[in-house]
Amino acid sequence: MEKRIKERKVLTGEQERHLLYQMKLIRRFEEKSAEQYTKEKIRGFLHLYIGEEAVAVGVTQALSAEDYVLSTYREHGHALARNMDPGSIMAEMYGKQEGCSKGRGGSMHLFDATFNFYGGNAIVAGHLPMAVGMALASKKQQKKNITCCFFGEGAAAEGEFHEAMNLAALWQVPALFICENNLYAMGTALKYTHAMQYIEKKGVGYGIDSSAVDGMDLIAVSKAANDAVKYIKTNNKPYFLVCNTYRFRPHSMFDAELYRDKKEVEEWKKKDPIPRYQQDLINKKRLSKKQIDEMDKHIEAEINKAVTLAEEGTWEPVEDLTKFVYSGQ
Amino acid sequence: MEKRIKERKVLTGEQERHLLYQMKLIRRFEEKSAEQYTKEKIRGFLHLYIGEEAVAVGVTQALSAEDYVLSTYREHGHALARNMDPGSIMAEMYGKQEGCSKGRGGSMHLFDATFNFYGGNAIVAGHLPMAVGMALASKKQQKKNITCCFFGEGAAAEGEFHEAMNLAALWQVPALFICENNLYAMGTALKYTHAMQYIEKKGVGYGIDSSAVDGMDLIAVSKAANDAVKYIKTNNKPYFLVCNTYRFRPHSMFDAELYRDKKEVEEWKKKDPIPRYQQDLINKKRLSKKQIDEMDKHIEAEINKAVTLAEEGTWEPVEDLTKFVYSGQ
Amino acid sequence: MKMEKMTYREALKQGIREALLNDERVFLMGEDVGHYGGAFAVSKGLLQEFGADRIMDVPLSESGFVGAGVGAALAGMKPIVEVMTVNFSLLAMDQIINNAATLLHMSGGQLNVPLVIRMGCGIGRQLAAQHSHSWEPYFASVPGLIVLSVGTHEDARGMLLSALKSPDPVILFEYTFMLNMDKEVAPDAGAVDITKAKVRRDGKDITLITYGNGVYKSLEAAEELSSQGIEVEVIDLRVLRPLDEETLLASVAKTHRALVVEDAWRSGGMAAEVFSRIIEKGFFELDAPLQRLCGQEVPIPYPRHLEEASVPQPQDIVDTIRKMIGL
């Protein structure tokens, strides 16, 4: 990233607090989701993002409302960072019509076109080619927006990763590829997934500039993402950013976590991005005890509102089963 | 290829003449094939290798009879370099039962298990994963053979390339990947296929050592292939060798060659590996005029024999149509 | 309408050209569609006419560029993606089924995918086992897709234009075997109806249902049979999904016998589904068992005589129908 623009965006205190708020909202939202899963209010696969919040929030703050965002089945964080309504997400996980995907999708398939949030893809790496296509459309239409695509380090082993990176580079489309390297693909550790474990080095094979960042550090992620977005807009080229991070929770609610040591998890929890950033703001006098309390209360209220919306939501009538298969149904 | 073994195999005059013989045999065989195609003796797709002979011959001389070889639809050269009977190949292209694949496959599907020649694959890059699996089997069985897999630079854009390279590196299997970079994938020039046009650089993303060689130079290819084979056997690791070459003929018999300049073709023809190597042997006093004549005559006889075998070959009875769908039929 | 002799290839090209002229959002992308002129010369000259933004050569990466087509469609374009031949479509199958066909549903109706995928298809050029596939039935079973089979020159000229009007993904099968065939077409023929099967020949004695490569073969057989006094009603399915049951049932209600002809492998072919629809709603109209002439259950062999034996030929159709009629 030689030509990368070094200029930094300086955030106001309010903006900083908003980022903390977003990380906390994601954390609480997911804790609540896990609870609701245990109560069997939520079913199917539920993949928690807990531990990785700095990535979604740090990257998303660099985007504009017009930018397109695509993600995986582990996308609550991205959806919330994108300012989608927590209620519409919770309702979606309940399978209610008030959900952002009308309840058809569940946890793995959150969509909200009004926020330019394009899912919610549960085929690993299946959304990477789509992201290239969306960015290509922007280029053809001479729009100024970029496309941001989140995926895991496991996904980078799929052929789609290779094809998408090459196409993006060939066509010089405004795409930001964010690899969330949380060291595991389900139970398969990085070393069993990639012969070359510095994922950012894969950029070389495509002539795509790339870098890696500490994904547990919101400030670092934000800066890297801001730089990346600038780079894309200045150079009219894609960029590849690897965020090294960790999930504190099992892969999904079905996972017995036989493949990793409890100690390893505990070590990583010490790097929890939320207390780290919070402390940082306190140190910088950008955040008072009172503001924290208010924030936490506000989040609690948001979560409760979300659960209420989901609880009170309605089931789609069975007669509508075959709706949404073709347009205009 | 830091750890690459520098030791060189010194060829005898006879061996050198044999390599020239093989290149010439391939050339004449294919010229004859084109003729027979025009006469409608051969049908379907016919992809000529003319111009690229140094690659097949140079690489194959580095292999042992136990090694597994896989190739594409442009595989006459590899099959002949592997010492498969020209008659069985010609008969295959005629669709006769005497063909190496009993006539079922045609030009794109030459197989001969007795020569450890595993095709003949017409889905671009479809044989790369198979090659990894064959090498894996050798490793599991503690065999000493390697697997050599030829493919084009176009194939390297497919997801299968990426997956196969990564698997080979992860599993540390004895596989030699040979990319025949002839600058075109059908009519699509390298620059439209790969953002990173130095194909060997793709090795980085997989932690696979790699290099590129002048594929029009038999000696260079032979040395590079010998080195690569040594490397694989010494390090128990895969290796990636890119041979930069050119096809003098159209992609297939259907190709109007709208996409490249006649001049470009003429320029490359000046690098023709056959006269170059022949002159080299003459200069080194390894080859006399008489030997050349004898060689050419011998080749002519071989080709005639092949055509005769094909002409006199038999058609499989229509009643056997559904044979070879399941074993033991 | 003034008619003009035109190859199937030319008809396809005119359709693409008109689509590109009609709508700025339309672009064509695929392997070798540009500089090479199209693997089968269908798009020859279009790069020169429309430029590299509208006629995009892509690398060998079927999943990648089909997926990119899905994305571009989501973001307001109208991509025509050419998968050179159906033989390579398996590499893009995940994108087609799990994304193109499914996004509308998964998103609760938010995201439609106005993508057209064209594929060369079928047998008949001695291209052997990996290059002669007839996989229309796979795609025809997928909810969310519209699947069209271009069995005539008229449809070659018009189906693409109709497909581009669909808000949902359309798969368009073109038949490489027919490329050089000449037929009369109205040069200004536009979009065609893509909701209905079409009776290509009226007849009273038996219904012959087919599509794709089967259409002209069946018409040829029907002519021969007509000279023998048997009047075959030939129906071209055209729309493989959703199937137009009505046209089929109406014909069977008239003839009381039906034969289905297709090149696809017998097990699980379109014929099986057509049988089922007729059985479900027209069982009591039938005077005799439905029959099918399909592709043999074998990867297609290279030699001409075996290739020909792999799929129904006009003479097979004639023989079968004579037997069915009791001659």
Added chain:
Amino acid sequence: MKMEKMTYREALKQGIREALLNDERVFLMGEDVGHYGGAFAVSKGLLQEFGADRIMDVPLSESGFVGAGVGAALAGMKPIVEVMTVNFSLLAMDQIINNAATLLHMSGGQLNVPLVIRMGCGIGRQLAAQHSHSWEPYFASVPGLIVLSVGTHEDARGMLLSALKSPDPVILFEYTFMLNMDKEVAPDAGAVDITKAKVRRDGKDITLITYGNGVYKSLEAAEELSSQGIEVEVIDLRVLRPLDEETLLASVAKTHRALVVEDAWRSGGMAAEVFSRIIEKGFFELDAPLQRLCGQEVPIPYPRHLEEASVPQPQDIVDTIRKMIGL
């Protein structure tokens, strides 16, 4: 034979274990089969027992490792490749069809591919549109493949062992919905016959043909109907390719009515092919139109009530059969 209560999961695992013990050439490879213990805990403990050479975790690269399985099979191994679920199989479809199923033919009989591919399959865990597929019919239409559907605990225990005896590639569908179900199995039960369909319940009034998730559902419905005086013959297809027509036709010749039940999408499902076989050879045995209860033509929705409505339930079977019998 002494019987023992065992989950479907345990039965599958015992089968794999026995296969690994029987033959050194056998190894299991797939995503998360090792350290994770298998996505559905089927292979839990096997890594510890057999080591990393025999139980291989692979990266996410379905085409890559399935293709590697083909290669390993060619070179003398007996790989069991697990594609975690059928939902991801499209990514490997080219390797399965164009290589595994086709090499024997293309090579004129030289190269056989003794590969077994296991896939978790089906609906029933609220996993929504991309994770609930029933694609048995796609594979069942491919010449060169043997396609098995593991609809009972007995087959869960034995089918893999039989599959490993095949010189040709076998696709084995396992049903994640049944994993926790307990049934009586003989713990030393070995290989089962994989050439035949199986009558799981005798009956004289109607033939019910099914497979996979349909088997226990159909047996449940049959019990209910029996209590109402209707005796249903339940046939488990088991072998989806090549279909055992004989067993089907014999039953229809007895009952003169048949219903096919499956979770796969209706259009182009196994039912269509079963219909066709019966029509072709048993038409005159039929007293009434064949009927089918299949998956609805919709990507599977997430909410439980819609998911359940997407595929036939025992009560649907009961209702349909009562109507067919004229009650």
